[in-house]
Amino acid sequence: MGEFELINHYFAAAQCAQGGEGVALGIGDDCALLDLPPGEQLAVSTDTLVAGVHFPRVCDPGLLGQRSLAVAASDLAAMGATPIAFTLALTLPEVGEAWLRAFADGLDRMARRCRLGLIGGDTTRGPLSITVTVFGRVPAGQALRRSGARPGDLLCVGGELGNAAGALPLVLGEREAPNALAQPLLDHYWSPSPQFALGQLLRGRATAALDISDGLLADCGHIAKASGVALEVNLHQVPVSAALQGFVGPQAALQAAVAGGDDYVLAFTLPPGQLSSLQAQTPVHVIGRVLEGQGVSLRDRQGQDITPLQRGYQHFRETP
Amino acid sequence: MGEFELINHYFAAAQCAQGGEGVALGIGDDCALLDLPPGEQLAVSTDTLVAGVHFPRVCDPGLLGQRSLAVAASDLAAMGATPIAFTLALTLPEVGEAWLRAFADGLDRMARRCRLGLIGGDTTRGPLSITVTVFGRVPAGQALRRSGARPGDLLCVGGELGNAAGALPLVLGEREAPNALAQPLLDHYWSPSPQFALGQLLRGRATAALDISDGLLADCGHIAKASGVALEVNLHQVPVSAALQGFVGPQAALQAAVAGGDDYVLAFTLPPGQLSSLQAQTPVHVIGRVLEGQGVSLRDRQGQDITPLQRGYQHFRETP
Numbered sequence: 001m002g003e004f005e006l007i008n009h010y011f012a013a014a015q016c017a018q019g020g021e022g023v024a025l026g027i028g029d030d031c032a033l034l035d036l037p038p039g040e041q042l043a044v045s046t047d048t049l050v051a052g053v054h055f056p057r058v059c060d061p062g063l064l065g066q067r068s069l070a071v072a073a074s075d076l077a078a079m080g081a082t083p084i085a086f087t088l089a090l091t092l093p094e095v096g097e098a099w100l101r102a103f104a105d106g107l108d109r110m111a112r113r114c115r116l117g118l119i120g121g122d123t124t125r126g127p128l129s130i131t132v133t134v135f136g137r138v139p140a141g142q143a144l145r146r147s148g149a150r151p152g153d154l155l156c157v158g159g160e161l162g163n164a165a166g167a168l169p170l171v172l173g174e175r176e177a178p179n180a181l182a183q184p185l186l187d188h189y190w191s192p193s194p195q196f197a198l199g200q201l202l203r204g205r206a207t208a209a210l211d212i213s214d215g216l217l218a219d220c221g222h223i224a225k226a227s228g229v230a231l232e233v234n235l236h237q238v239p240v241s242a243a244l245q246g247f248v249g250p251q252a253a254l255q256a257a258v259a260g261g262d263d264y265v266l267a268f269t270l271p272p273g274q275l276s277s278l279q280a281q282t283p284v285h286v287i288g289r290v291l292e293g294q295g296v297s298l299r300d301r302q303g304q305d306i307t308p309l310q311r312g313y314q315h316f317r318e319t320p
Numbered sequence: 321m322g323e324f325e326l327i328n329h330y331f332a333a334a335q336c337a338q339g340g341e342g343v344a345l346g347i348g349d350d351c352a353l354l355d356l357p358p359g360e361q362l363a364v365s366t367d368t369l370v371a372g373v374h375f376p377r378v379c380d381p382g383l384l385g386q387r388s389l390a391v392a393a394s395d396l397a398a399m400g401a402t403p404i405a406f407t408l409a410l411t412l413p414e415v416g417e418a419w420l421r422a423f424a425d426g427l428d429r430m431a432r433r434c435r436l437g438l439i440g441g442d443t444t445r446g447p448l449s450i451t452v453t454v455f456g457r458v459p460a461g462q463a464l465r466r467s468g469a470r471p472g473d474l475l476c477v478g479g480e481l482g483n484a485a486g487a488l489p490l491v492l493g494e495r496e497a498p499n500a501l502a503q504p505l506l507d508h509y510w511s512p513s514p515q516f517a518l519g520q521l522l523r524g525r526a527t528a529a530l531d532i533s534d535g536l537l538a539d540c541g542h543i544a545k546a547s548g549v550a551l552e553v554n555l556h557q558v559p560v561s562a563a564l565q566g567f568v569g570p571q572a573a574l575q576a577a578v579a580g581g582d583d584y585v586l587a588f589t590l591p592p593g594q595l596s597s598l599q600a601q602t603p604v605h606v607i608g609r610v611l612e613g614q615g616v617s618l619r620d621r622q623g624q625d626i627t628p629l630q631r632g633y634q635h636f637r638e639t640p
Contacts, residue, residue, distance in 0.1 A: 031399040033362065033363055033463055051446075053446050129446060
């Protein structure tokens with residue numbers, strides 16, 4: 001089987017997962033073609049996952065498939081976009097039929113969950129690496145940006161934080177835990193749920209939004225910088241799961257929640273008047289507020305500044 | 321400098337290369353946003369280049385930058401699309417400032433030539449690999465597909481073939497040649513010219529089109545298969561450059577032209593009645609014809625079938 005048949009063969013399920021609303025032409029030609037309803041804009045985001053950097057070199061290919069797509073799709077949720085489709089650039093050291101089948105199955109599961117159709121890609125031989133580009137649509141001018149937070153807004157998140165960072169010792173096989181604790185954490189790591197519904201609800205309500213991938217404090221820093229404001233996070237308001245607390249203890253759970261990455265939960269700023277109508281439709285956790293100034297500070301229950309110096313993980317931390 | 325500043329810093333030139341026609345929001349948020357004029361469709365294509373597979377591990381980063389974008393952009397030309405923008409997923413073993421600056425400069429040169437603005441991407445640590453996703457627009461229903469060739473059509477190409485394949489021994493440093501021969505071949509390899517103008521002229525005229533990346537015979541096979549027809553190529557009509565003939569001799573030049581890849585010249589099928597009006601506007605080389613049947617045959621001047629068994633390069637030739 002040649003390169004040309006490979007993606008078609010293994011990824012046929014994901015390709016037709018959603019019947020192709022907005023997809024005028026899928027895999028098989030030089031380009032895919034997308035239709036966009038009048039008055040809408042196309043949202044585009046690209047994410048790369050590299051073996052040994054973003055995921056363990058040895059891992060379940062089905063879990064890897066679903067995680068690869070979810071991580072990229074979360075950026076659509078963060079803009080308030082409705083998912084349309086994605087492309088996959090897959091670099092593989094060799095073609096193992098079992099590996100490919102499992103990876104494609106995992107990808108397909110997440111494609112169905114996210115209502116994203118596979119419209120193209122490229123398969124090449126090389127060190128294992130996965131680049132996913134996702135496409136969504138959003139009414140013109142209504143996309144959620146990072147730059148609109150205003151002093152007086154509430155700082156909110158869409159769910160519990162720290163589960164993925166807490167799961168890392170389990171993912172890497174460094175620790176074990178009873179299944180009741182381990183499973184929810186591993187699920188969160190391998191199968192994040194992009195918050196599409198929340199993102200779409202936030203259109204016209206939130207003043208700024210993003211998805212937490214680098215860690216709460218690091219990502220709040222992005223909102224603060226883009227909006228020209230200061231953000232204050234109240235540690236005791238940050239929601240953490242019972243599983244995470246049970247696995248690492250309450251203190252380390254909060255540490256994972258503010259500094260760990262890979263949550264793929266939305267963080268957003270909200271004028272106070274919007275809170276009750278939003279909470280009537282979806283769970284919202286208020287964890288702080290927007291102030292004049294710059295930067296992000298972390299406060300304890302007494303209002304003391306306990307901002308850590310290290311704010312989440314960055315690739316290429318050292319440059320020459 | 322963190323991951324977040326890296327692309328912005330080095331790729332700022334490419335980012336604003338074109339003033340962003342169709343780009344509503346570029347780098348810096350969770351997604352980029354594109355506007356599409358009413359009645360147009362978005363064309364999307366993704367290509368990955370891996371060090372040691374698609375280009376030498378040691379090469380000029382500026383040349384690599386321009387080639388990476390041209391290879392991907394050529395797919396837009398093949399659909400008859402007008403370029404809008406691209407994203408870049410760059411995986412690097414380390415951050416070398418000189419390397420990045422040169423790569424970004426090369427990318428920027430090609431971005432300006434193609435009128436493509438950089439709208440986003442992802443930079444990660446890992447084995448060197450470059451994934452480019454390109455975006456263009458095309459009037460709804462007018463994109464050039466591979467599937468419309470009809471018996472009686474002429475088979476045409478938009479320029480000389482085989483230069484890039486012929487250049488390989490020069491690229492790899494295995495052979496030397498006088499500059500007058502070497503330079504045009506190396507230019508073709510490192511700086512392909514996507515045939516946007518030709519592609520746009522072919523809208524409403526050509527019945528099928530693609531860009532030659534896997535080699536003339538292999539790519540003709542894609543048209544034949546997608547269209548359910550046979551294609552006949554007359555070897556003596558295949559255009560080859562003086563530089564290629566001078567470097568490898570006339571016989572090997574034709575061999576490179578039919579079996580070598582990386583030409584990024586358009587191949588298309590054309591109703592005979594369209595030929596003269598098209599030739600009045602742009603050079604067109606008729607190299608064969610479309611017949612009832614299937615597959616691709618290569619004919620010599622006497623009409624003898626000299627079809628080789630091996631048709632261009634494929635990744636993953638052996639599968640378990």
